[in-house]
Amino acid sequence: MARSPRQRRGRGSVFAGRTRPHGVGRILGLVVGWLLVLVGLAALVLPGPGLLALVAGLAVLAQQYEWARRWLQPVKRKAFAAAAQGVKSLRNIVISFLGALVLVLLGVLWGLDPPMPGWWPLDERWWLPGGWSVGSGLILSGLLAAAFIVYSIRRFRPVH
Structure with missing residues (x-):
């Protein structure tokens, strides 16, 4: 057959x-x-x-x-x-970009590994573990999120 x-x-x-x-x-x-x-x-x-x-x-x-x-x-x-819902309003776009920026800034902070502050309640080994391996992942996530936000704006946001 x-x-x-x-x-x-x-x-x-x-x-x-x-x-x-x-x-x-x-x-x-x-x-x-x-x-x-x-x-x-x-x-x-x-x-x-x-x-x-x-x-x-x-x-x-x-x-x-x-x-x-x-x-x-x-x-x-x-x-x-x-993605369309995320860029529906200017407020959503601003909040999304701020979230992406926070990820990038946290990644930089994580990578720089500043000394543990006095207010940190846990043992020192729990203060930003992983160094640049974790920090670079956060930075990459923030940059990818920003790129996808731009893509979503271009693809789904109506032109006024």
Whole structure:
């Protein structure tokens, strides 16, 4: 029984109208896709653009997996709806940019590792642990958040 082009498997097979990557390209796509999904899931509860990273990861994985293609559209709709809501008013935009700025400033503070202040109630080992490894992550999150805010303004904010 002959298979349709959508059902063919193997090297260079057709998947949803596109040729599936193989070899190193496939492995790289899987690593990048899963990394973006994990970062997106973590950023849903930590500082960072969680839904947008999740959308990016699912978009990469959708090149390989049918389940990722099915999940991509609903997650993308939610991410874009949240992005549109975030730039709906000037107040929302200002608060979002201030949040991104706070992340960057906290990252710099964390990296510089100032001495523990007298008011800190915990042991000294709990004062800004991680140094620049944590600080650079906060700075990157703040810069990515600012970039996504600019993208959202350009994409979703109506021109007056």
